[in-house]
Amino acid sequence: MWRIAMNSLPQRPADSWSPLxxxxxxxxxxxxxxxxxFLMFWVPHPGRPVPVFEDIxxxxxxxxxxxxxxxxxAVIGIAVFAxxxxxLLVWNLAQLSAFRRTEAHARLMTSNGETQLLAMPLALAMAVNAGFILGLVFVPGLWGVVEYLFPLALVAFALIGVIAFRRIGAFLSRVLSEGGVFDVTANNSFAQLLPAFALAMVAVGMSAPAAMSTxxxxxxxxxxxSVALGTFAGLYTLVAAIVAFGSMLRHGTARESAPTLMIVVPILTVLGIMMxxxxxxxxxxxxxxxxxxxTLLLTTMILAVQSVFLMLGLLVLRRQNYAATYLRGEENSPGAYALVCPGVAFSVMVQFWINKGLVGAxxxxxxxxxxxxxxxxxVASQVAMIALMILLHRRHFARRMPRDAVPAQ
Known part of the structure; x- marks a missing residue:
């Protein structure tokens, strides 16, 4: 089900690659x-902030x-999705390498969509976080050498941060120095919050040693x-959201980019975990x-704001018949994967609210x-996002027979 064919038929939507x-x-x-x-909050791990192989x-x-x-x-789920x-990261990096040599890349670099390339450092930072979880769960004795790993992790996140800042700097220097190159009428979504999300993901990764090192x-x-990067992420989120909201009020929300209305949810989750x-x-x-x-006050406030953006996003998606078009209909959009992040982030924050907030207080x-x-x-939000990932994978990566093909007799 999860197999990704690198040399597949051109009928796959994923063959028309996008940074998204x-x-x-x-x-x-x-x-x-x-x-x-599940392991973090249900498995006892005395003397350690996180469970490790021996605790599990x-x-x-x-x-x-x-x-x-x-x-x-939990163990099977972590292994499968890691x-x-x-x-998917390796596949995307290969596609990006080829994409850079196309005219589509040149056009992207002169449009609002240039910030889509921030999805790359965002995914890299998540992969490092996932790799650390794999080590905790599956590598015996890791905690004995973890102090040597923390500096390496900080260096890795710092390098990813440099990639993110270079891309953000290139975009901002272009649109702020050359008047009229940023299309305000096409900014009617929260797509421009993707750079903030990337910075927030790097920040939460950098904050891990603060909680675990001695x-x-x-x-x-x-x-x-992590404080510095988290501050940058929060500031960028605030500015980009205000600019985009004005455009949405005037022009309505761009239908294909409507899922980005809920990007505030994962941004708040990672910044909340960082804090x-x-x-x-x-x-x-x-x-x-x-x-x-x-912690109870922090997680409750985060959940309250997340609930507002979740309800707003779902209302707009329903009004625009997004699911009927991009999840059940003939059209496909790589931006539909942006629907997974809010549900995942909401599930994670609820777990922290329950265990660190309600139980802690x-x-x-x-x-x-x-x-x-x-x-x-x-758990319900988690299961729903698993089902959504499977649906999207089948729509975007499954091999498809051409419409005029005749099945073999």
């Missing part, structure tokens, strides 16, 4: 993260049948870099103690009735 296909890799990586949430194996050996089933589902994430220097560098990681580092390394309800009991009732919401 990097969002397919991003979505697969995000789904791997949703399965890691011990819980599987000694836990009850429900926990064993959850671990098995592989899909990597395969070395003050590593924690400090991680915190400084929680930074707070943990401040507490464990620098003895800066926050209030017991700080003592409002509900862990593994009680209320706990599982709310967790079902996160």
């Amino acid at each position: 296909y990097f969002l397919a890799s991003l979505g697969a990586g995000g789904l791997a993260v949703t399965f890691f949430m 194996l011990g819980a599987f050996r000694n836990g009850g049948l429900p926990l064993k089933a959850a671990i098995l589902v 592989v899909v994430n990597i395969r 070395l003050p220097l590593t924690v400090g560098v991680s915190m400084i870099l 929680m990681r930074q707070e943990h580092g401040l507490h464990t390394t620098f003895a800066a103690h926050g209030g017991i309800a700080d 003592g409002l509900i009991a862990k593994f009680g009735i209320a706990y599982w009732a709310l967790s079902a919401l996160a």
Whole structure:
């Protein structure tokens, strides 16, 4: 089902490649993260901020049948979607290399769509995050050498950040120095928030050592870099959203780009996780103690804003018959993969809200009735996004017989 043929028939929509296909890799990586949430919050990991191979194996050996089933589902889900994430990333990088030699690339570089190329560093940053999860789950003894890996991870994210900043700089220098080259009438979506999403993904990756390292220097560098990038991401989001919203009010939302109305959801999730990681580092390394309800307030506010954009996006998509056109109809759009990220991000943030917010503040009991009732919401969103990924993969990557072909007798 997930096999991607590199030399396939030209009838596949994916053969007409777009940088937005990097969002397919991003979505697969995000789904791997949703399965890691099972392990993060349901597997005991005393003395460590995250579960590792030894914690997972011990819980599987000694836990009850429900926990064993959850671990098995999580491990398989992480493995499957991490592989899909990597395969799609490699495929996209190969397609990008060929795309750069085409006239379509030259046209893209002189249009608003130039920022679509930020989907590449966005997918790269997600792949690094997914790779770290793979190491935690499947590599025995990793925690014993993890302090040596954190500087390497920071370097990797820094390099991805450089790629993102170079692309953003090239775009902004062009549109701000050459008057009239940015088409304001075509800015009637949140597509221009993609650079902010890329910066936010790099920032959340850079914040991981702040929560996990025990070395003050590593924690400090991680915190400084992630705060800086997170600030840039937040500022870019605010400016781009205000500019785009005015265009949408005047011209309506571009139908094919309508899913971008919900891009605020994943941006807020990754920035929220970044802030929680930074707070943990401040507490464990620098003895800066926050209030017991700080995380509850943060996650609740994030979920409230996310809910607004989810409802707004879904209302517009329904009004424009987006699903009937691009999910069930004859037309295909690589931008449809942007629908996966909000559902994945919402599922992840609900898990943090429940476990770090509600349980952390003592409002509900862990593994009680209320706990599982709310967790079902996160799982339902996760399952829906898995189904959507399968649907999109079949539509965009499945080999198709030409319309005038005659089936073999």
